[in-house]
Each structure stands twice: as structure tokens, then as C-alpha cells.
Amino acid sequence: MGTRGRKPKPTALKVLEGNPGKRPLNESEPKPEKKAPKCPSWLEPEAKKEWRRMSKILQELGILTEIDASAFAGYCQAYARWKEAEEFLTKHGTIFKTPSGYIQQVPQVSIAQTYLKIMKDFCSEFGLTPSARSRIHAGTAKGDTDDPMEELLRLV
Structure with a gap:
């Protein structure tokens, strides 16, 4: 059984966006500590760079x-593998000639x-997409102000 409609947006993003839908925020959503996780040692070197x-x-x-x-x-790993494929394409091109003479796309394209x-x-x-970023208002996260009225207005 699948769910219907759009998947819910994390409350942290809704707050950063200023809650444009004006729907009540999920006050019981788990709130893990805002601390970046440790970079896994098994990531490819390029993935580790992207992580940092x-x-x-x-x-x-x-x-x-x-979490x-x-x-x-x-x-990060997808980024590293995408970059590797793109670098291959830049160096070698997107097509090759098979031994039988046919022109074929190199696997790195797909x-x-x-x-x-x-x-x-x-x-x-x-x-992280441009459209998502355009909806984020930096510095508007809950707790960024000492004004109780501002806090209340953000929830409306």
C-alpha cells in the first residue's frame, strides 16, 4: 500500500520557508539535535569532499x-559517482563505434x-534545489528572536 499525495515536508524546512501553507506545524515531530553526523569512512574520496x-x-x-x-x-556518494561519469564523458565523449561498425552511446551517459x-x-x-532554496528565509528559524509576538506570528 502506498501513500497518497505529496510526501510531507520536514517541519524545519517549513519554518525556514515561513510556513507558506499556513497549516499548523507538527509540534510533536521528532527534533534531533542539530548536529551534523560524522562522515562515514567508506565514502569515496569525492563523496567525502562533498560531505565536508x-x-x-x-x-x-x-x-x-x-539521524x-x-x-x-x-x-554524497551519488554526487561522487555522477561526477566520475561526467568526467569520463568530458574526456572520452558520449558515443563510440562498436567492432561491427555501429555507433552506440557509452554507458556513462545513462x-x-x-x-x-x-x-x-x-x-x-x-x-537544496533552486526552487526549494527560493522559499527559505534564512534567520527565521524558531528561536532566532527574543520577541514572543514574532514567534507567534511565525506559527500562523
């Missing part, structure tokens, strides 16, 4: 927490497309 680059940014926004390690590792889609899916989960 993005984890600080996401932690500052309060989006990346310790997100697997999802974020998936994003590999790059597959990992780009995986990255896009993870990016939407973490609010």
Missing part, C-alpha cells in the same frame, strides 16, 4: 542532523543520468 562542503551549510540551517547520516551519505536523478531526489529532501 555541504554538511556545514546544512547544519547551520538546522536541516542536517545526526540523517544515511540519506546524506547517499547524496550512469550520469541515473546518479543525477538520485542527487535531485536527495536535494529536494534537504531543500
Whole structure:
């Protein structure tokens, strides 16, 4: 059995976006500590670079927490494999001639497309697409102000 409709957006993203739907926020949603998880040792070197680059940014926004390690590792590993396929294509091109003389696309084209889609899916989960970013209002997370009225207005 599948679920219907869009999957729910994490409350942290709704708060950063200013709760544009004006629906009540889930106050009982688990709130893990806003601390970036440790980078897994098994990630490819390029994935580790991406982990270091993005984890600080996401932690500052309060989006990346310790329980997100697997999802974020998936994003970073997909990034590394996408980059590797793209570098191959830049160096060798997108087509080759088979021994029988037919022109064929190199496998790295579909590999790059597959990992780009995986990255896009993870990016939407973490609010990293341009459209998701356009809805985020930095510095508007709950607790950023001492004004109780501002806090109340954010929930409306």
C-alpha cells in the first residue's frame, strides 16, 4: 500500500520557508539535535569532499542532523559517482563505434543520468534545489528572536 499525495515536508524546512501553507506545524515531530553526523569512512574520496562542503551549510540551517547520516551519505556518494561519469564523458565523449561498425552511446551517459536523478531526489529532501532554496528565509528559524509576538506570528 502506498501513500497518497505529496510526501510531507520536514517541519524545519517549513519554518525556514515561513510556513507558506499556513497549516499548523507538527509540534510533536521528532527534533534531533542539530548536529551534523560524522562522515562515514567508506565514502569515496569525492563523496567525502562533498560531505565536508555541504554538511556545514546544512547544519547551520538546522536541516542536517545526526539521524540523517544515511540519506546524506547517499547524496554524497551519488554526487561522487555522477561526477566520475561526467568526467569520463568530458574526456572520452558520449558515443563510440562498436567492432561491427555501429555507433552506440557509452554507458556513462545513462550512469550520469541515473546518479543525477538520485542527487535531485536527495536535494529536494534537504531543500537544496533552486526552487526549494527560493522559499527559505534564512534567520527565521524558531528561536532566532527574543520577541514572543514574532514567534507567534511565525506559527500562523
